[in-house]
Amino acid sequence: MKNIFSAIWAESLKIYRSKILWITILAFVFIPFMIGVLMFVVKNPEFSSKLGMIGTKAAMLRFGNVDWQTYFGLLNQIIAGVGLIGFAFVTSWVFGREYSDRTVKDLLALPTPRSSIVLSKFIVVAIWCVLLSFVLFAIGLIVGGIIKLPGWSSEIAFPSAYLFMVISLLTILLCTPVAFFASYGRGYLPPIGFAILTLIIAQFIGLVGLGPYFPWAIPALYSGATGVGSAQLGIASYIILFLTSIFGLIGTLAWWRYADQY
Amino acid sequence: MAKVITYGLYNQSFWCFNRGVNKLEIMEDVIRTENLSKYFDNVHAVESVSLKVRKSEIYGFLGLNGAGKTTTIRMLLGMIRPTAGSAFLFGEKVSAGSCSLWERVGYLVETPSSYPELTVWGNLEIIRRLRRMPDKKSVEVVIGKLRLTSYRDIKAKNLSLGNAQRLGLAKALLHHPDILILDEPANGLDPAGIVEIRELFGDLASNHGVTIFISSHILGEISKFATRIGIIHEGRLIRELNADQLERLLDKRLVINARNKEAVKLMLINHGYSINLSKNGNLEVTGKEAINHPEHIASILVHAGLPPTLLKVEEEDLESYFLRTIEGNVK
Missing domain, CATH: 3.40.50.300 (P-loop containing nucleotide triphosphate hydrolases)
Structure with a gap:
């Protein structure tokens, strides 16, 4: 455990001193703020003409009822979609930067085993992603309060918060294959490319009805982004997602341990 | 410094x-x-x-x-x-x-x-x-x-x-x-x-x-x-x-210059030395005897009325040795 704690401390210092942490937090603050603006415009149609293009776009969107229920649904869909890319970006940075900055060689022949370093990276990625999810949800609540969305009740808020948490965790679990591609590809671009590719493929897979069996489509299905909701998901879907995560974890650990590092 | x-x-x-x-x-x-x-x-x-x-x-x-x-x-x-x-x-x-x-x-x-x-x-x-x-x-x-x-x-x-x-x-x-x-x-x-x-x-x-x-x-x-x-x-x-x-493996040579290089060359060849002309026009002697006893050559040349203007033992620099070693091992 001492190895892990040392490695977590090292990873935390790298993250804390980087601009990336603050950039991702800003991005996750911005997203609910923009959703709030759109909701506000839909709720107050008289503003749409004053806001130009934003107003026009907002007027075109069909959110359904402009209330907390709809707003929470949107936040859940956002974390399933944007989270997939955002968390992949975080993972790419944590793992890929060691290769891009050529610092990985300093981590390979130390008394702290490589496995501890990889695990600590996963732990800080998970904490970072949970923090971003929390930021998105918390700012979402504040923005919803500011624009005075109707229909607040704890019966809506708590299940929505639970749903948001589960979707976030499912999305975070899908970071492990991204870490593998960051290590295998020795940099940032391959894992980000991989994440974008999975998002595109998820759209096509969804069209042919195989979404419940494609790991990267599962969080969105769980959020109800497809309109059908989590009813499509069976135990097999969760097993597939967990297995994907485990393969990503084992693959990354094995890559760091057994692949030639040059 | x-x-x-x-x-x-x-x-x-x-x-x-x-x-x-x-x-x-x-x-x-x-x-x-x-x-x-x-x-x-x-x-x-x-x-x-x-x-x-x-x-x-x-x-x-x-x-x-x-x-x-x-x-x-x-x-x-x-x-x-x-x-x-x-x-x-x-x-x-x-x-x-x-x-x-x-x-x-x-x-x-x-x-x-x-x-x-x-x-x-x-x-x-x-x-x-x-x-x-x-x-x-x-x-x-x-x-x-x-x-x-x-x-x-x-x-x-x-x-x-x-x-x-x-x-x-x-x-x-x-x-x-x-x-x-x-x-x-x-x-x-x-x-x-x-x-x-x-x-x-x-x-x-x-x-x-x-x-x-x-x-x-x-x-x-x-x-x-x-x-x-x-x-x-x-x-x-x-x-x-x-x-x-x-130190021992580095090539050494005695570099000689004189007013009449042709005469010096002939004189030293007659005394059994092996003479080459270097790239910069000096005479070079590579035998052990010459390198260990350059004073013998000085004596020969002075007695023959051909005093050297330059007499110096030069050692191959390390880079040359390195490159020579590598060149000798090209696959």
Whole structure:
């Protein structure tokens, strides 16, 4: 455990001193703020003409009822979609930067085993992603309060918060294959490319009805982004997602341990 | 003039020599490779390299760029798995999981890289933690040793190449290793810095028993402090020699100039000397007799009324020897 704690401390210092942490937090603050603006415009149609293009776009969107229920649904869909890319970006940075900055060689022949370093990276990625999810949800609540969305009740808020948490965790679990591609590809671009590719493929897979069996489509299905909701998901879907995560974890650990590092 | 630096502070407490080092290790081959080979597809990056480095030796590992130096070093550090053969440190076979070994090994591979957004202190503190060193002062101590005190709170991205190199060396030295494996450690250092580092290595090896394996492509630099030299070319270890052997292997010649070179040439040929004309028009004599006793030739020429205007024993420079050795081993 001492190895892990040392490695977590090292990873935390790298993250804390980087601009990336603050950039991702800003991005996750911005997203609910923009959703709030759109909701506000839909709720107050008289503003749409004053806001130009934003107003026009907002007027075109069909959110359904402009209330907390709809707003929470949107936040859940956002974390399933944007989270997939955002968390992949975080993972790419944590793992890929060691290769891009050529610092990985300093981590390979130390008394702290490589496995501890990889695990600590996963732990800080998970904490970072949970923090971003929390930021998105918390700012979402504040923005919803500011624009005075109707229909607040704890019966809506708590299940929505639970749903948001589960979707976030499912999305975070899908970071492990991204870490593998960051290590295998020795940099940032391959894992980000991989994440974008999975998002595109998820759209096509969804069209042919195989979404419940494609790991990267599962969080969105769980959020109800497809309109059908989590009813499509069976135990097999969760097993597939967990297995994907485990393969990503084992693959990354094995890559760091057994692949030639040059 | 380069400042002479002493390392009085590299004392027993800094280097912790009571850490499991016993007399048996003194003659031990601290670093050993057996037929170490690495192939990348059809490229034989390293081929059957077998070498031994004893305790306290400074082994200069010399080769042109792409000769296989860094690949060998990466195999010594368990970063690359050999295609064939093995590497041993302290008699223990090296592998990616040799974590206990790395407590005694400091290294610098290729160009030093640090986390750009972290300060010199931050970069070293990370290594201290990952090396599980309880002594928090060790970072400050090594910063002082490598003359980085004024850069302690400067971000690595703002360091000059020379100071980045010092930071890389500081990471290698932080935990007082028994083995130092260094890949081109003088890169980016100014002449005073090179002298300083050379003296540091000399002190570590001779006074503190540290074994140093150091790669370079500059024989002239390595030969100033290495106790043994290995030359690698196209993946093969083509020559190994002690520093004192190097002196004997360098080509020597007697260079002569005179007002009447033709007459001098004829005179010396008549006395049994073998004469060549050098590129710059001087006469060159390469025989042992001429090199060991140039005064005989001076005497012959003066008595013949052909006094030399130049009479000098010239030694082949180290770079020429290096290139000659490599050229003689082109596949």
